Amino acid sequence: MIGNKVCFFQSLESTNSYMKKHLHGFKNGDIICAKVQTAGKGRRSNIWMSNSGDLHISVYLDNTTKEDSIFDVILMITNTLVDVFNKYSIDAKIKYPNDIVVGNRKIAGILIERVIGEKDEFVIGIGLNVVTKDFSRIEKKGTSILLETDLKVDYRDVLQDFIIAYNKLIACKSCDLYNAYLDNSVIIxxxxxxxxxxxxxxxxxxxxxxxxxxxxxxxxxxxxxxxxKEFYDE
Incomplete structure (x- = not known):
């Protein structure tokens, strides 16, 4: 289960960086949420554009059995996000390995960082566009819940949707998550x-x-x- 503890911040440079720095203070499933990120990051050292009102979170997972792979985590998080967007009647899909898109426009991104020590731990950063309307500052095409639905949703409500959707999927078999991932893939x-x-x-x-x-x-x-990357140029 995730979300038993959620820590809110007005502003952080990066939720992932903060969580990794204070890892000893978190338990499995804990979440931190920043209203604004000043130095958010994505895969391949890309910068994640952050706007107030969008969702910026990191989730701590303590993989004590050391059985879960990065791909196992991707299956859980991407399918959870697709379910969240389905609630808002948004036809979101997965661009390999872990971007969430609507058409060829990115609506959410995921950064999974593995911390290997005495325990095998994951810090999962998620950026989800809730209210942003202007994506002219970035190269990739973007969209948001607001642009797709004309609904101005509070990012804290979207966070609650994410927690509920994730905890429901915990009961799913890995093969079902894998098949759902394939069904929602835009690259196959x-x-x-x-x-x-x-x-x-x-x-x-x-x-x-x-x-x-x-x-x-x-x-x-x-x-x-x-x-x-060429996917976004179409």
């Missing part, structure tokens, strides 16, 4: 350029690798070895 069946050659995206395997296909041959690629 698409063409992608890798090292200046065109490939077809066949599937995403159980290890979380994207399987590319070319000339009847298959190539399994790790999520850190391939990018789908």
């Amino acid at each position: 069946g698409r063409s992608v350029t890798y090292k200046e050659e065109a490939y077809n995206v066949k599937t995403i395997n159980l290890e979380g690798k994207v399987v590319l296909e070319k000339d009847d041959k298959e190539y399994a690629m790790h999520m850190n070895d391939i990018s789908f």
Whole structure:
């Protein structure tokens, strides 16, 4: 279960950075939420644009069994976010590995950081666009709950939706989460350029690798070895 303890801040440089710095003070499922992030970050050291009224959180997961992989966490978080957006009648999909998009516009991003020590721990940062209307300061196309629905929703209500949706999915079998991830993927069946050659995206395997296909041959690629940035340029 997550959300038994939620700490709210007016402003933080980064919720993930704060949580990692004060890790000893958190228990499994604890959440911190900042109204504003001044130095939010995403995958591949990208900057996450932060606006007051959007949702900026980090979740602490204590993976004491050391059985869960990064992909297991991705399955839980991405499916949770899709369920949250479904509540607002937003047709959100998953862009591999862990962006949430509407069409070719990004509405939420996830940064999963693994902390390995005496315990195996995850700090999961989530940025979700709730009320932002102007995305001209970033290269990637963006959207928000407000732009998609004309509803001005409070970010704290969206956080509560996230907690409820996540805790419901805990009871799901891993195979169901995996199949839901595939069903909501926007890259399967698409063409992608890798090292200046065109490939077809066949599937995403159980290890979380994207399987590319070319000339009847298959190539399994790790999520850190391939990018789908061109998706946002369409």
